[in-house]
Amino acid sequence: MAEVATAADPTLGRRARAASRPLAPAPEPRQSAPVPSSRGWAPSYRGTSNLEPSSPAMAAGSGGGSRRARPNVLVTGTPGTGKTTTCSLLADAAGLRHVNIGDLVREKSLHDGWDDDLECHVINEDLVCDELEDVMEEGGILVDYHGCDFFPERWFDLVVVLQTDNSILHDRLTGRGYTGSKLTNNIECEIFQVLLEEARESYREDIVMPLRSDNVEDISRNVGALTDWINNWRPS
Ligand SMILES: Nc1ncnc2c1ncn2[C@@H]1O[C@H](COP(=O)(O)OP(=O)(O)O)[C@@H](O)[C@H]1O
Numbered sequence: 614m615a616e617v618a619t620a621a622d623p624t625l626g627r628r629a630r631a632a633s634r635p636l637a638p639a640p641e642p643r644q645s646a647p648v649p650s651s652r653g654w655a656p657s658y659r660g661t662s663n664l665e666p667s668s669p670a671m672a673a674g675s676g677g678g679s680r681r682a683r684p685n686v687l688v689t690g691t692p693g694t695g696k697t698t699t700c701s702l703l704a705d706a707a708g709l710r711h712v713n714i715g716d717l718v719r720e721k722s723l724h725d726g727w728d729d730d731l732e733c734h735v736i737n738e739d740l741v742c743d744e745l746e747d748v749m750e751e752g753g754i755l756v757d758y759h760g761c762d763f764f765p766e767r768w769f770d771l772v773v774v775l776q777t778d779n780s781i782l783h784d785r786l787t788g789r790g791y792t793g794s795k796l797t798n799n800i801e802c803e804i805f806q807v808l809l810e811e812a813r814e815s816y817r818e819d820i821v822m823p824l825r826s827d828n829v830e831d832i833s834r835n836v837g838a839l840t841d842w843i844n845n846w847r848p849s
């Protein structure tokens with residue numbers, strides 16, 4: 614299937630592309646970080662997830678003054694970290710509408726044409742934002758995309774950044790047919806936590822929630838915890 618690029622690279626967003634060169638020893642992925650709180654958040658598990666009860670992200674889920682009745686959640690991360698898998702399950706479990714930006718761009722031609730070298734459509738970010746503005750205002754949308762710095766900050770109540778062990782991600786991406794620089798760029802994007810940094814620079818840090826997505830247990834734990842968060846969310 615065709616990729617959708619935010620610009621020059623088929624798989625990485627602006628900041629990811631800019632940061633794809635190694636500059637320093639790879640940092641250890643964070644094992645636990647906070648999530649915005651929907652009121653009364655109480656996780657039913659412990660472990661590697663970032664869904665800690667005291668997490669600012671989980672604790673911040675209170676509507677932010679929006680008029681929407683249900684929260685909007687962005688699920689981002691390096692390609693292959695499990696965004697679409699997680700969003701599909703979460704949309705069913707929590708009753709949100711899953712918007713896969715790559716699919717939307719292709720279906721509605723929200724791009725600036727096809728790049729032969731990169732073998733991808735080049736996303737038109739303005740067209741994407743215009744297309745989604747009204748539905749985002751209504752709320753209850755789960756956005757799935759490997760970039761996050763061009764959406765309006767006010768759209769989201771929670772920003773989930775999926776993270777995967779480098780060797781596991783390598784196997785997933787090679788299984789998907791990624792080779793050469795496309796594979797290397799994506800692995801470096803994950804090693805340097807580019808999407809997490811992009812999310813923290815683009816949104817209030819207390820609504821950014823990094824979540825581990827190495828195995829199926831992680832998926833079910835994440836979907837369960839996020840479903841609880843969504844169901845407990847109330848407009849402020
Ligand atoms: N936590 C996970 N555990 C095991 N396999 C996973 C996990 N997340 C994703 N996968 C698998 O990895 C591949 C890529 O997942 P996908 O959801 O398409 O990622 P993304 O949308 O982030 O590119 C799929 O084959 C999927 O089944």
Ligand SMILES: [Mg+2]
Pocket residue numbers: 696697698
């Ligand atoms: Mg996907």
